Amino acid sequence: MPATASPVRRLLLAAAGTLLALSSLSARAGFQSDIVVKLIAPGGVVGIPGAISEQQTVSVANLATGLQAGAPGPITGTWMLAGEEVTFVGESIRVRSYAGYDIGPSPTTGYLGSGGEHARYEFDGLSIAGKTIVGFNVSVFDGYADSGFVGLLGPSATSLVHLIDADTLSLDLDDILFVSRGKGSSFDHADFRIDLVTRDSSTNPGGPGNPLPEPATLALFMTAALGAGLARRRRG
Structure with missing residues (x-):
């Protein structure tokens, strides 16, 4: 040979x-560009009137870290409660939301909609190489897992998420009702793992x-x- x-x-x-x-x-495969996270609450929050409209950009190099409560920024430094976060892993968006208002039958985030418009997170600039986003699946198990405890009392998780266009998705915050964990409202939270459904791009x-x-x-x-x-x- x-x-x-x-x-x-x-x-x-x-x-x-x-x-x-x-x-x-x-x-x-995963997100390939910076993602803009917007916090929009047309009715403000309970006890603090006035519309909220803030945004922060998460660079592609820092998607796994994303937005963490307490970090510098108009959303992280002002509106996020301790323990809250928004991160991007693979082709998934992960949101941990805590109760901010607990007077009533169930704890809520405290964010308020107005005029038929929800308080929400919007995620803009979602881009995956060679893929087009066509839908999503939502999991609400603690730790972004596939089983275990669910901190969302209602409504259904899928009803809270909306695909606005091919690169923008939103999560309603004003309708979230949390399960009481029996430790005080500061412990009541829900984890949302939004797995994007994609198809191969035609061009x-x-x-x-x-x-x-x-x-x-x-x-x-x-x-x-x-x-x-x-x-x-x-x-x-």
């Missing part, structure tokens, strides 16, 4: 390496009208190209 690989063998090895890298990138964002092949499609292209090259070599 020759000491060096044949040109065809080298091409096959290169193709395999490329496909492995593409598959790895696909498995690590390449970098070049309108150009297909954006997935790894499996690229594999077929490479196999065909290698086969054509081998056939030409044999004919030669």
Whole structure:
């Protein structure tokens, strides 16, 4: 056997390496740009009249940290209660919301809507490489898990989330009712894990009208190209 690989063998090895890298990138798919988080409460909060409209940008490098209560910023430093957070992991938005008002049958956030408009978080600039956002699934288990305790009393989690357009989603805050954990309202909270549902984009964002092949499609292209090259070599 020759000491060096044949040109065809080298091409096959290169193709395999490329496909492995593409598959790895696909498995690590996630948000690819900065995300703007908006806090909107048309009716203000209980005891503090006046509309709230604030926003903070989470850089793509800090999505996993996101917004944390107490950090500098118009939302984190002013309106978030201790323990609250908004983070972005993989293709999911994670929100931990605490009760801010507990006079009544069930604790609430204390944020108020007005004129038919909900108090809400809006997440703008949601972008996933090669994907188009078409829907979502919502989990409300503590710790953003798939089972366990649920801190949301009502309404249904899916009724609180709205896909506004292909890169914007909102979570209503004024309708949230928390389960009392029996330790005082400062412990009452709910964790929302919003998993985005996507489909493959039909065009390449970098070049309108150009297909954006997935790894499996690229594999077929490479196999065909290698086969054509081998056939030409044999004919030669």
